[in-house]
Amino acid sequence: MEQEEDLMIESSEVFSETARGHIDDDECHIEELLGGPAPYKCAICRKSFTKTSNLVQHEKIHTGEKPYKCSQCGKRFTRSNNLAEHERIHTGEKPYKCPECGKTFNRSSILLRHRRIHTGEKPYKCPKCGKSFDESARLRVHQRTHVTEMAYLIDSNGEATAIEAAGVAHTCPDCGKTFSLYSNLIKHQRIHTGEKPYRCAQCGINFSEASNLIRHQRYHARDKPYKCPMCQKSFGQSSHLIQHQRIHTGERPHKCPDCGKSFIENSTLKKHQRIHTGEKPHRCLECGKSFSLSSHLVTHQRSHTGERPYKCEDCGKGFTDTSSLIIHRRSHTGEKPYKCDVCGKGFVLSSVYLNHHRTHTGEKPFGCPDCGRAFRQWSQLVIHRRLHTGERPYKCPYCDKGFCDSSTLTKHKRTHTGEKPNTCADCGLSFGSRALLMDHQTLHGEEASAMAILSV
Numbered sequence: 001m002e003q004e005e006d007l008m009i010e011s012s013e014v015f016s017e018t019a020r021g022h023i024d025d026d027e028c029h030i031e032e033l034l035g036g037p038a039p040y041k042c043a044i045c046r047k048s049f050t051k052t053s054n055l056v057q058h059e060k061i062h063t064g065e066k067p068y069k070c071s072q073c074g075k076r077f078t079r080s081n082n083l084a085e086h087e088r089i090h091t092g093e094k095p096y097k098c099p100e101c102g103k104t105f106n107r108s109s110i111l112l113r114h115r116r117i118h119t120g121e122k123p124y125k126c127p128k129c130g131k132s133f134d135e136s137a138r139l140r141v142h143q144r145t146h147v148t149e150m151a152y153l154i155d156s157n158g159e160a161t162a163i164e165a166a167g168v169a170h171t172c173p174d175c176g177k178t179f180s181l182y183s184n185l186i187k188h189q190r191i192h193t194g195e196k197p198y199r200c201a202q203c204g205i206n207f208s209e210a211s212n213l214i215r216h217q218r219y220h221a222r223d224k225p226y227k228c229p230m231c232q233k234s235f236g237q238s239s240h241l242i243q244h245q246r247i248h249t250g251e252r253p254h255k256c257p258d259c260g261k262s263f264i265e266n267s268t269l270k271k272h273q274r275i276h277t278g279e280k281p282h283r284c285l286e287c288g289k290s291f292s293l294s295s296h297l298v299t300h301q302r303s304h305t306g307e308r309p310y311k312c313e314d315c316g317k318g319f320t321d322t323s324s325l326i327i328h329r330r331s332h333t334g335e336k337p338y339k340c341d342v343c344g345k346g347f348v349l350s351s352v353y354l355n356h357h358r359t360h361t362g363e364k365p366f367g368c369p370d371c372g373r374a375f376r377q378w379s380q381l382v383i384h385r386r387l388h389t390g391e392r393p394y395k396c397p398y399c400d401k402g403f404c405d406s407s408t409l410t411k412h413k414r415t416h417t418g419e420k421p422n423t424c425a426d427c428g429l430s431f432g433s434r435a436l437l438m439d440h441q442t443l444h445g446e447e448a449s450a451m452a453i454l455s456v
Helices: 052-063 080-091 108-119 136-143 182-193 210-221 238-249 266-277 294-305 322-333 350-361 378-389 406-417 434-455
Strands: 148-154 160-166
Touching: none
Parallel strands: none
Antiparallel strands: 148 160
């Protein structure tokens, strides 16, 4: 993204974003951010600048002139320094090194921002309330809370009176989160509704934001100018390349404050933290059920529509998500990709393999916060905690009795239906539970032992 070094002063507000790109936080002085004379005005859009050189660079936005071309991928730039920074993506060069931790960067401005983590410096101060920030972009976002907007009061005669409403906040009715811009509230609400109004004309995939659609369309255009110098894999966005390179370096900079687990991406950390907070922001409008991930909501909504878009090529069976189809296909191929390194046993599912592996290690990572008892599986802890809470979510349709888990309900229902699915292979007697069958089979064992003694 191209950057402009000086602030463009508009008559309507002190802080404004450029038509393309954004202000480089570390190349701007806070005095310029807070105003000052800007005598050089663009003849096309009337934006003003403090320097003629900045006006000349800005005018290239209108003319579309990009004289500096990358020899590797052909991408063009309006400024030579933007080209120089871009070329480091191809070469992998990171000439700017942090003296405190040794981390390297391809731009000096990123190093300056990074060093504030060590120094605690926050040079951008709000002139209204005195709050300080480490980046000017965060100051600009904060200042929107001070922006004066017009609100209207309606009196008993139906007449409207304009009043000033400083720091008007737009609140989400579903989760209570507030936004300084109404447009950001609209985007946020799509998390709850699952709405994805931007559709790719080539493959039909929908997106909640136009910017996500534009990024997706690069995959169809095969525009992947950012190449990994270690494995030569290419990416459509520089941020994706940075995340990918962490696979090679092993870097996991995003750490969970609750359990210490680290992640390559901040978005993955946020999703993980919902395990601790219990947050489920994605709500089904049909039944009200909530989910921690939007992908889980999409899959769930197919239970209402009956849609099963993923078909098995071998038997034609349909599934609501790709992962279920992949697992199902192993029933045809016999594939068991998860091998136990202790006993060599193979498993179709990674979750079943992990549970099995804990029988060898004795690991029980899921502890009850009420009594301290530990379990090998998360589902076992969920069921156990219902003993403390008294929750009985599984109700019998015959007598309304409640149970902690579905398997106990299934066994109980057999007392009403008379079903006895567990049959003894020796005598043909049937039982309502496997435990009763096993007790019964010990009788055959005792009989067999007695017959052996008598035959001696």
